[in-house]
Amino acid sequence: MIDWRWDFTLEILPRLAIATGQTLLAALLGYAIALVLGLLLAVARRTPWRAANAAIRELVEMVRSTPLVLQVFFVFYVGPQFGIRLSPWTAGMIAIGVHYASYLAEVYRGAIDSVPKGQWEAAKSLNIGPWRTWTGIVLPQAVSPAVPGLGNYAVGILKDTPILSVIGVAELMHTANAIGAESYRYLEPFTLVGLIFLLLSLPAAAAARFIERRVRARLGVIS
Amino acid sequence: MSYAEFLVEHAPRFADGVVVTAQQAVLAAVLATAIALVAGLLRLAPVAPLRWLAGTYVELLRGTSLLVQLYWIFFVLPLLGVSLDKFTAGYVAVGMNLGAYGAELVRGAVLAVPRGQWEAALALNLSPTRRMVRIILPQAVAIGLPAWGNLMIELLKGTALVSLIAVADLMFVAKQINGSTFLSAQAFGTALVLYYVMARFVLTPAIRMLERTLARRMGRVA
Numbered sequence: 001m002i003d004w005r006w007d008f009t010l011e012i013l014p015r016l017a018i019a020t021g022q023t024l025l026a027a028l029l030g031y032a033i034a035l036v037l038g039l040l041l042a043v044a045r046r047t048p049w050r051a052a053n054a055a056i057r058e059l060v061e062m063v064r065s066t067p068l069v070l071q072v073f074f075v076f077y078v079g080p081q082f083g084i085r086l087s088p089w090t091a092g093m094i095a096i097g098v099h100y101a102s103y104l105a106e107v108y109r110g111a112i113d114s115v116p117k118g119q120w121e122a123a124k125s126l127n128i129g130p131w132r133t134w135t136g137i138v139l140p141q142a143v144s145p146a147v148p149g150l151g152n153y154a155v156g157i158l159k160d161t162p163i164l165s166v167i168g169v170a171e172l173m174h175t176a177n178a179i180g181a182e183s184y185r186y187l188e189p190f191t192l193v194g195l196i197f198l199l200l201s202l203p204a205a206a207a208a209r210f211i212e213r214r215v216r217a218r219l220g221v222i223s
Numbered sequence: 224m225s226y227a228e229f230l231v232e233h234a235p236r237f238a239d240g241v242v243v244t245a246q247q248a249v250l251a252a253v254l255a256t257a258i259a260l261v262a263g264l265l266r267l268a269p270v271a272p273l274r275w276l277a278g279t280y281v282e283l284l285r286g287t288s289l290l291v292q293l294y295w296i297f298f299v300l301p302l303l304g305v306s307l308d309k310f311t312a313g314y315v316a317v318g319m320n321l322g323a324y325g326a327e328l329v330r331g332a333v334l335a336v337p338r339g340q341w342e343a344a345l346a347l348n349l350s351p352t353r354r355m356v357r358i359i360l361p362q363a364v365a366i367g368l369p370a371w372g373n374l375m376i377e378l379l380k381g382t383a384l385v386s387l388i389a390v391a392d393l394m395f396v397a398k399q400i401n402g403s404t405f406l407s408a409q410a411f412g413t414a415l416v417l418y419y420v421m422a423r424f425v426l427t428p429a430i431r432m433l434e435r436t437l438a439r440r441m442g443r444v445a
């Protein structure tokens with residue numbers, strides 16, 4: 001009943017291997033953008049200006065609660081309307097980077113909130129400036145509680161990269177679609193893509209758990 | 224063309240899209256919740272093969288991505304003799320995927336019910352079924368509800384992917400309007416706002432209400 005062709009499988013494997021590299025690259029770049037932008041957003045919610053804080057919060061909430069695939073289309077198509085042409089890669093990285101930045105902003109926020117209030121007050125009473133309070137006192141203590149969330153979303157962004165195929169980023173899903181369109185065979189490419197994702201995300205999840213334990217051990221947190 | 228004119232002209236189509244998205248979300252939510260309950264409880268079953276079965280399901284669906292599963296169900300499953308129309312394939316894929324995430328949530332919520340409750344039920348000689356249905360599950364529901372609410376928002380967002388197999392949901396409508404008018408900011412922007420309204424001003428308040436009702440019935444002051 002199942003008409004699986006091994007010769008065809010071997011034929012398409014090299015293409016899928018290259019596409020796997022693209023998928024990993026997209027996930028890494030997107031995650032790097034999200035790590036930095038997310039932190040900026042989390043810190044921007046704690047400025048002395050209440051209206052600005054509320055605006056940032058609502059913006060993050062809006063990005064978080066709307067579909068990534070819609071945001072990908074939005075970034076890709078709205079630029080040209082105003083004369084800005086973005087390549088699929090650029091548009092894709094902006095969209096997925098901003099989307100995950102909104103998730104990571106929440107992770108950072110939770111971690112920052114978990115730093116005891118006394119730490120802020122002590123820094124203030126010692127006349128330590130805002131920059132050193134953040135970088136020397138608050139953020140180092142926020143690392144450990146942030147790690148589990150950061151790990152989960154690292155695996156999450158990997159599994160969301162297939163969405164970038166809709167604007168033509170040549171990652172795994174896009175390549176599998178192209179193979180299917182050329183050969184009229186969908187069984188092998190789509191099944192292989194599923195297997196490759198399984199092979200990528202299970203070790204990634206295990207690695208995230210390992211790093212979580214290591215960070216806790218290094219910081220002397222007993223868990 | 225002003226934005227108001229754009230809205231007036233395309234409002235009926237956006238409305239159709241919202242209805243299809245809502246249908247997909249409700250059907251997927253029912254399926255996901257059912258799968259989550261069954262798989263989540265099976266992961267705690269006393270029989271090891273049942274635990275493995277549920278564990279495999281959860282790892283398999285969480286380890287691959289929703290879009291891959293959707294395409295697989297729509298393009299590959301027919302080759303194996305199971306043909307689903309696109310509307311069904313859409314909510315089945317979303318429901319099965321989110322059900323796997325929900326299973327972990329059910330497992331966590333059941334395990335979070337205080338040990339004393341299990342022991343008290345045992346001491347009163349309640350049957351395992353009765354203990355689960357009358358004592359443990361109602362408390363687990365109260366514990367897991369906020370996380371379930373977040374899952375439902377993820378699910379709503381997940382339904383946007385069904386547009387890629389040509390289900391005429393809100394995302395699909397936005398893409399079509401973009402294709403015919405080239406007014407990308409208006410078409411996609413309107414869809415973004417509509418998804419946001421559904422998530423933040425319909426779904427979130429509904430779940431909050433559910434949480435409050437449940438808290439009252441459990442005799443806790445919320």
